[in-house]
Amino acid sequence: MLSPFARKFFSLDDSVFVNSSQTLDQAIFRPGTAGCITKWFDLDDPNGNGDYELLADLLNTYPGEICPNPIAIEAQTTSGQPASQTGNIFQVYNPTSGFACVNANQVRRKCADYKVRFTCPEEWCSRCRTRWFDQDDPSRLGDIEMLPLILIRYPLQICPKPIAIEVATVGGTTVLPTENNFLVYDPTQGFACVNAQQIRRCQDYKVRFTCPMRFCRRNCWAPRFDQVIPSGLNDNETLSYPLQICPQLVATEVATISGTAVPQTGNNLQVSDALQDIECVNDQQGGRICEV
Structure with a gap:
């Protein structure tokens, strides 16, 4: 009507x-x-x-x-x-x-x-946006990044009913629905590229989703913690602030105390115990030492 x-x-x-x-x-x-x-x-x-x-x-x-x-x-x-x-x-x-x-x-x-x-627009997508997910690698079938599989593999890191989706190659090239004959390209289902429907084989793709604002409002960031001063052996940050950290962590962000992101330091970290124990061991840094 x-x-x-x-x-x-x-x-x-x-x-x-x-x-x-x-x-x-x-x-x-x-x-x-x-x-x-x-x-x-x-x-x-x-x-x-x-x-x-x-x-x-x-x-x-x-x-x-x-x-x-x-x-x-x-x-x-x-x-x-x-x-x-x-x-x-x-x-x-x-x-x-x-x-x-x-x-x-x-x-x-x-x-x-x-x-x-x-x-x-970009600004609308970023209001409540997940990180990129790449749960599948290209195979003889194609590349499958379906929402139900991502929800199982990354629990609590994505809303069950996203309202928008973005797709890119792992190299960072944005891919739109009209550029290829994709089997699935939908926020409620995810993404699927099937080789049989392509002129060329499917590339390796990653996806991220925009979630309803209520999903982001119920998640929060705890204050930054620097529990241990690096010794001659390592820097170990065990999360032992029970009243300041939620019991079920969704994600952990690590940086030097000066604010440098971990990938920029070149350090290799060990993460265990459901993201609650983060350790940098000097002997595993290939000649470097753990940054502060």
Whole structure:
């Protein structure tokens, strides 16, 4: 059913229509756009007027799950056919307004049932973003980074219902859904690249997710601790502040007391006991000593 917003926004007398074409999809979903991809949304069903997946209605129905200022949009039928291949004429197809197919504008057929997803800006993605995960390596099948497997392997480090996903090669090159024929590219499922569907074999990919803000609000950082002054043997930081650290750690961040991140020191650390015992041993540093 056409929402009040849609009734106000649209008029069948409008003269600006969009013919579906591959060029259209490439223009609207811009390759190289930096940002994160939302899940698919299918708010409306085809009726006497058509199919309307308008951003204002989606923001109202799915608060917090879509950025208010998307930078790209993609539309498909609910069966997965790209909008460019349906032959429909679209009244609206842009990230700032959403998507609308009006039956009265069609020449030979009525509007199909469509779903849409958006690319959101970097600043929206980073509000509650996980670290990168690379739980699979390319095999004869491909590279599989599915959410259920990541949740099992990295418990408590990711929300069970992410609202956006980012995919990149392990080398850091951003990969968008339209660049390859990926089997899965969705925050609610994860990512899967299957060799059988590619011209070239799948690369090694990593994924990270944007979670609802409530997931980040329930996690917090404890104060930094420097329990032991480095001796001639090692620097051991056993977490022994029971009232200042949560009983179930999700992650541990380590740096020198001057703030230098561990990878920049060249030191090798040993971590044990569920992230609660962190040790740097001089004899294991290849001629160096543990930094303070």
